[in-house]
Amino acid sequence: MTTSSGFIRPLDGLRIVEVSSFVASPLCGLTLAQLGAEVIRVDPVGGAADxxxxxxxxxRGEAPAGTSIYWTGLNKGKRSVTADLRSEEGRRLVQRLVADSGPGGGILVTNSGGRDWMSHARLSADRSDVITLELVGSSDGTPAVDYTVNAGLGFPALTGPDDHAGPVNHVLPAWDVICGVYAALAVTAAVRHRERTGQGSAIRLPLEDCALSVASTLGYLTEPQVNASSRTRSGNDVYGTYGTDFTTADGARFMIVALTTRHFRDLVDLTGTGDAVSALETALAADFTAESDRYTHRRVLSALFARWFETHTAEQAEQALAESSVLAQRYRTFEDVVSAGVLEANPLFAELDQPGIGRFLAAAAPATFGGHYLAVPPAEDLGASTGRI
Incomplete structure (x- = not known):
């Protein structure tokens, strides 16, 4: 797949067959499509569960009611095929799509594993260098989704106000997103391996293992092992450094982060609290050049800084913060982001004419290659490429 300017995308020449639904597996396919692969999503007749x-x-707009904004978003740039996957004919279609797809093909991505007819062993009988990636839920292969994985991992115990007694779920399906992007990386690694050795790969990727891996890498699972305890809730405070939210005189809320000594010094100067902070440092025998002390004494520091925000409007705060090194952002809703013109101002976004939805600004892949953003065409109607393929 090439761009309108003739730029050849990194994965041009690859063909991926995707039998999937929900987030992680379709996001893997979308990521590969953005990078230039031809991705063919195969759904049962009438569509999968998503x-x-x-x-x-x-x-209320030009589009009729009932089109899934979610489904079209995750399936941009793919070809859509439907088949009766319970029939021998439909299963053979998938097998042929995987096997008979040239040197860049022979790749299957699915979260519908456990089926002998599209197992790595079965597909290898038709093509010895086949690459299969099977996304599963739990590490032991039992069903799981992002929200159940997260519940069993510990993050809901750290999310939410520090005086809240129960678990708080996250809104972003973070493990699905991480798993989907890692799956795309695993596929490209397997392609590299095949190019060097001629061998295929059977990749198994549990959603739970993606979450456990990240939690381990970031220390969440190491901490209770080596310290015999783990961190507690800190609300909107950033763990281990100085960062929290403040409300201005007109009710706007800002997130403020002072990661470095310079950030913290500028925050003190901006709020005019130098004398008070110095006195506090002496009284507490603290060293506010150290992240640990800034975090330990964050509440009393925040009480000093809060007065400045309470006596300034959002506009005044934004201007003052923009002139300092302090890391800051005003809290916004999704509607605020759209209405503020953020999408129009960022070349990541371009107009997309999506059948069933209409025209809107859609994001390309976030990385540029040679200065090119890698956008993809709109999602096809369900089954639109069945006859052609």
């Missing part, structure tokens, strides 16, 4: 997943168009 074909009508919320959010849906509400019918």
């Amino acid at each position: 074909v009508h997943r919320w959010p849906l168009t509400d019918g």
Whole structure:
């Protein structure tokens, strides 16, 4: 796949067959499509379980009501094929798509594993260098989704206000996203391996293991092993450094982060609290050039800084913060982001004419290659390429 300017995408020439639904597996396919691979998503006739997943168009615009904004977003740039996957004919279609797809093909991505007819062993009988990536839920292969994985990992115990007694779920399906992007990386690594050795790969990627791996790498699982305890909730405070939120005189809320000594010094200067902070440092025998002391005494520091925000409007705060090194951002809703013109101002976004939804600004892949953003065409209607393929 090439861009309109003739730029050849990194994965041009690869063909991926995707039998999937929900987030992680379709996101893997989308990522590969953005990088230039031809991705063919195969769904059962009528669509998989996610074909009508919320959010849906509400019918107030040009688009009719009921189109899944979610489904079209995750399936941009793919070719859509439907087949009766319970029939021998439909299963053979998938097997042929995987096997008969030239030197860049022979790749299957699925979260519908456990089926002999599209197992690595079965597909290897048709093509010895086949690459299969099977996403599963739990490490032991039992079903799991992002929200159940997260519940069993410990993050809901750290999320939310520090005086809250129960678990708080996250909104972003972070493990699905991480798993989907890692799956795309695993596929490209397997392609590299095949190019060097001629050998295929059977990749198994549990969603739970993606979450456990990240939690281990970031120390969440190491801490209770070596310290015999783990961290507790800290609300909107950033763990281990100085960062928290403040409210201005007109009710706007800002997130402020002072990671370095310079950031913290500028925050003290901006809020005019130098004398008070110095006195506090002496009284507490603290050293506010150290992240640990800034975090330990964050509440009393925040009480000093809060007065400045309470006596300034959002506009005044934004201007003062922009002139300092302090890391800051005003809290916004998704509607605020769109109405503020953020999308129009960022070349990551370009207009997309999506059938069933209409025209809107859609993001390309976030990395540029040679200065090129890698956007993809709109999602096809379900099954649109069945006859052609």
